[in-house]
Amino acid sequence: MTAGTAFKVLTADQWMDFEREGLFHGAPVDHADGYIHMSTAEQLAETIAKHFAGQQGLVIAEVDLAQLGKAVRWEESRGGQLFPHLYGTLPMTAVIRVERRD
Structure with missing residues (x-):
């Protein structure tokens, strides 16, 4: 399965660390x-x-999943759905949009 984008949900603290380091581990x-x-x-x-x-x-x-290449695998999870799983770190350069929810 392929898709153009996927979403990662982060807490405010995780986002601050991500912004500071440029990588999310x-x-x-x-x-x-x-x-x-x-x-x-x-x-x-x-x-x-x-x-x-x-x-x-x-x-x-x-x-943007295209920037992550083969590090993304589509694997069965909740309810048999295929989810994008990233095997590696997430670089800030792959983030194309951010939405904050308070």
């Missing part, structure tokens, strides 16, 4: 699973509801 759940979790546009609302319910200050980074 992953959230604790990403480290535990061995890849950076991302979602398609269609999966985003459910991902936020399931994993970030009630949290404020979220940042949704839209990522």
Whole structure:
């Protein structure tokens, strides 16, 4: 499966670190699973509801998947859906749009 973009949901602290370093190495759940979790546009609302319910200050980074190449694998996850998983770090240069949710 291919898509042009995917979305990474970050907390405000994770976003600040990402901006400072220019690379995102992953959230604790990403480290535990061995890849950076991302979602398609269609999966985003459910991902936020399931994993970030009630949290404020979220940042949704839209990522250009073409810049990540073969480091992105589409793998079956929640409900049999294919999700984009990034095996490596996420460079700020791949982020094409940011939405802040307070």
